[in-house]
Amino acid sequence: MNDQGRKTVAILGGGPAGSTLAAYLCKHGLDVTMFADGKRPPLIVGESLIPAVVPFLRELGVEEEVAAYGTWKGGATFVYDRDYHLNIWFKEVRGGNTPKYSYNVPRDRFDATLRDAATRAGAALVETTGKLERVGDSDRVRLTDDTLAAARDSLAGRQPDWIVDAMGRGRGLPKLLDLPVDAGSRRDTALHAHLENVEVEVETNVHTDRLSRGWSWRIPLQGRVSVGFIVDDASIREFGATAEEQFDNLLRHDPKMRDWSAPGRRITPVMKYTNYQARVTRGIGTNWALVGDAFGFVDPVFSSGMLIAMQSARQLAAALADDSQRALTDYDAYVKANLDAWRSVIEHFYDGRLLTLFKVGQHVRNKFWGKLVDFHFRKHMPRVFMGDDVTNPYSSWLVEFMSTHGLYGHDPEEFRIL
Ligand SMILES: Cc1cc2nc3c(=O)[nH]c(=O)nc-3n(C[C@H](O)[C@H](O)[C@H](O)COP(=O)(O)OP(=O)(O)OC[C@H]3O[C@@H](n4cnc5c(N)ncnc54)[C@H](O)[C@@H]3O)c2cc1C
Structure with a gap:
């Protein structure tokens, strides 16, 4: 508790899950300190948002800002081969409460927008790496002394009531407590870069292309297109030794890529992601919780990651505010059910x-x-x-x-x- 008797929460990680959680916790009246290490690679995956994210942008008061640097997204195009493309238009979908559009976003700006929303809501931002240690061999964790000292203005030397791991797929807390992780069924590598002069069939749509091995995405951003290749770990080595070689060779040599009339020019380094499918078996502990990718990530194919991160953040904020065992257990069950539901739809894509x-x-x-x-x-x-x-x-x-x-x-x- 702080001096005013408000419950205190420390969030480690200032990505979409951490910032969204911070903003909602503040709305519930809790005292929030968010640690953000500011380590951002040149580009980050998670650029295509699905329509159910839009209500979150509205609730956080940032839709207009996101619209200014994002690209409007009206649907999805599945490219089976040169002769057969399928378009899904969100506006043609009947019923439901979700807006019939969304946005594609550069992640650096999107993350900054959400972090600003969190601080505007009242969260204290500490721009350093947050570190944890285990209390004996118990299920409790605490901030290390130097982390606590870095937050002296907000935590005033007192350990928080709750600590939330929002560190993304690094999953610092599950590693510290040696929590079992349920790995998904696929062993894929994702290669990601931005390109100029890439052809897209429909300017407003995110594109999913079936390749000879694996699949690729094309996400239209302002002035560029984000391209990702998803290829199984074993095959990726055939395309070269470095991520750049692998990406460029896939672009040039996959027979399906030759269907693109303009293959594009790479204008960024290539980012590589492996072993990303995972779900921790427990998302709530004695004084800790997991949120966003730290809890689980299914697969990139239907761009569900950001939505799951934001949904889990909102749900966790309500559970921590309620502080009943029932609310916390419900949160744990809700996130697992959400991840499992996505997982089974995604299996039918593969x-x-x-x-x-x-x-x-x-x-x-x-x-x-x-x-x-x-x-x-x-x-x-x-x-x-x-x-x-x-x-x-x-x-x-x-x-x-x-x-x-x-x-x-x-x-x-x-x-x-x-
Ligand atoms: C190949 C691939 C493609 C994807 N494409 C999409 C997509 O198109 N659309 C979509 O919705 N999702 C996509 N995703 C998923 C999406 O990227 C994630 O679900 C989303 O980023 C989760 O947000 P997060 O806040 O949980 O984690 P992150 O975005 O990883 O944020 C964690 C943050 O915490 C910081 N941090 C880490 N450790 C510490 C620490 N100890 N102290 C302080 N700060 C720390 C990190 O620097 C980072 O800023 C994709 C994922 C992959 C692997």
Whole structure:
């Protein structure tokens, strides 16, 4: 507690999850100190936001600012091959409360916007690396003496009531307490860079291209396009020794890339990410909690990471304000259910069932019975990808049911992602 009897929370990490949590905690009247190490690589993944993020931007009062440096996003384009592209337009999706658009953003500016929102809400920002230590061999953690000293203005030498790991995939706290981690099924490498003069089919859409091995994204940003390659760890070495060689060779030599009329010119270094699929088995402890990627990250394919980070932050703020065991347990269960729901949809992207289903849907749409199915399908399926409904039992069931029974004899192997 602070001198005014308010509960104190220290957040380690000033990314989207940490800043969003800080802002919501302040709204609940808690006393918040956020440690942000300011270590930012030249560019960061997480540039494509899905529509369910927009209500968070509004609640935090930053949508206008984000719109000024972001690019407006109206849908998604799936590129199967040169001859077949599928567009999903958010505005055509029926029902739901989510806005029918979103934004693509440069991460450095987006993170700064959210951090400013947190400090405007009243959080104290300490621009240093926050360090933790375990209390004996218990389940408790505390700030190290030098970390506590760095926050003397806000914490006044007293350990906070709660400590939250918002450090991203570094997962400092789970490592410290040796918490088990459930790794996902894929072992992929992601290579990420910004390019100029890249062709996109639809200016407003995020593009997902199926490659000979793996897949790639194209995210239109102002004056450039973010390009990422996702290729399994074993195959990536065939493309070169360094991240730059691998990226440039994939761009030049993957047969699917030759379908791009303008392959583009790389204007940034290449960032490499590996082993990113993971979910910690427990997100709440005696005096600590995990939020955002520190709790879990599923996969980049449907751009769900930022939404999950912000949803978990809002939910955790409410749970810490409530401070009942029930609210904390509910938070833990909510995040796990959210991550699991995304994981099962995403598995059907990799096993080829979703892409097959979309293609079959295009063909049956004009038949009488196809129209009936299509009505339901178009209401629920894209809502899942907008982030609106992924944990809605009916929508999840429909995705599962259609991916299993709605392929009308088509073999999903054709569109499996290798
Ligand atoms: C290949 C790939 C592509 C992706 N693409 C998308 C996408 O298009 N759309 C999307 O929504 N999501 C995407 N994501 C996911 C998205 O990047 C994350 O879900 C999101 O960044 C999570 O935010 P976070 O705040 O939890 O973690 P982070 O963004 O990692 O932020 C953590 C912050 O904490 C700081 N920090 C770390 N340790 C400390 C410490 N000890 N003290 C102080 N500060 C510390 C770090 O410097 C960083 O600023 C992608 C992920 C990957 C791997």
